[in-house]
Amino acid sequence: MDVSDLLSRAAHVSAALAVVLLLARLGRNAARRLRQPEVVGEVTVGLLVGPAVLALSDRALFDALLPAAVLDVLTFVGQTGLVLYLVGLAHKLRPGPGGPPRRALSALVAGAFVVPLATGLLLVGLIALTGDTAARGEVPLPAFCLMVAVTLSITAVPVLSRILGDRGLSESAEGRLALASAIVMDGLGWIMLTLAVGLGADDLSGLWEPAVALLAGGGCALLLRLGLRTAPARRLCRRLPRTTAVLLGGAALGTALLTEHLGMTAIVGAALVGLAIPGEDAAAADAGPAPWTEPVTAVSHTGRMLTPVFFVVTGVTVLIDAFSAASWTLIAGTLVLGCSGKLLGGYAGARLAGTGPAPARRIGVLMNTRGLTELIVIEAGHRAGILPAPMVLALVVMALATTAMTGPLLGLVDRAERRGSVPARSELPRSVATEGSTR
Helix, strand or coil: CCHHHHHHHHHHHHHHHHHHHHHHHHHHHHHHHCCCCHHHHHHHHHHHHHHHHHHHCCHHHHHHHCCHHHHHHHHHHHHHHHHHHHHHHHHCCCCCCCCCCHHHHHHHHHHHHHHHHHHHHHHHHHHHHHCCHHHHCCCCHHHHHHHHHHHHHCCCHHHHHHHHHHCCCCCCHHHHHHHHHHHHHHHHHHHHHHHHHHHCCCCHHHHHHHHHHHHHHHHHHHHHHHHHCCHHHHHHHHHCHHHHHHHHHHHHHHHHHHHHHCCCCHHHHHHHHHHHCCCCHHHCCCCCCCCCHHHHHHHHHHHHHHHHHHHHHHHHHHHHHHHHHCCHHHHHHHHHHHHHHHHHHHHHHHHHCCCCHHHHHHHHHHHCCCHHHHHHHHHHHHHCCCCCHHHHHHHHHHHHHHHHHHHHHHHHHHHHHHCCCCCCHHHCCHHHHCCCCCC
16 A cells, blocks of 8 residues: 555545544534433434435445445444443442442342343343344354343443433432442443353353453453552552553553453453552552542543444444344334333332332333443444344344433423322432432
8 A cells, every 4th residue: 555545545534533523413412402311312323324324325335435444444443432431431330438228229239130131031032932033143042141131231320420410310319329229230231241252152162262361351450450559650640640541541452452352352351441440549548549530531531532433333334234134023122121121120129229109210210221331232242243233223222212211201200209199209218318418
């Protein structure tokens, strides 16, 4: 490749990135106008732009606009954004001090996590009953069952925290309980996701490859954690947070590429790095606590800016063929089972924790928020070869629909409470209510 070809390709990639980021901004603006989380508009536009362009033109024009060489670069950029964003997300997967009582937290997790796992198995049964071989794929049944169950059990921590803040529920008892349980459930979900990827091997001997990859990624993460807990690392973090952010981003990309090269999805490597970064309380030493939040936030923010590229690539490489292969029965069944598992499970778990009917309804609705975390889990399952394209499409529709309905459903619960048709929030148990303030 000569210099002119290289410059031409660089210009083409830059133009494609500019268009993608512009479309993402338009999607965010549209979502705000519709009083929806920004991620709903961003993801919807990103996923549909590729299929829409192909539907309005022929394949030759589409390939000219997005040739394979440019798509390869965009794929790498999208994966990089996903890895960097996941560092911040995984870093938050730990309940903070002053959280809700363990009994209430355990009860809500039992309802909002175990029940959706069961509805995931029901979805696998529906696929088998309808004989939908396109959605089933050819992976071992245990891996497929576990992956589908995990995708239906996820609650998105970032989108949930944003919704709680927008509605003034961040410091309320039910808001704190919902967020803490979502953090615990997502942590459990990542563990089960790793197991599902390992089970995706054709035979037991194939489990060694992902096991070695997981050990290598875990070893890198452990070395990073030991290094970050040293006094020089804390001083660097305080004095040069941007340099620290670059180093953390490089460590995340290196670990992610290593785990992917060894047979495990890069997403797991990025999550291991995020979990390895010490929390503020863990960084206390003679030199004082290191402000890890600033560099981690910078890394995650950079990744968040690039995630629209991931959505566009997913739409082009996965969903174009999935639209013709996915059945309406699969999409409707995934949506119904996804909603019922979280709504009913969250409500039952909250009631088991001792909350009144109104807070339990609100918590059930909050647990139904999927958002970007769900899309990351779906991508991990697809890249591991466990989730076929039709299954990916059905789960993406479920993720967007459940996130979009959170706001309207919360509005219905609030209006019913104001009319006095349901018990007031005062029915929260004393052990939970004392942990938060009223809205």
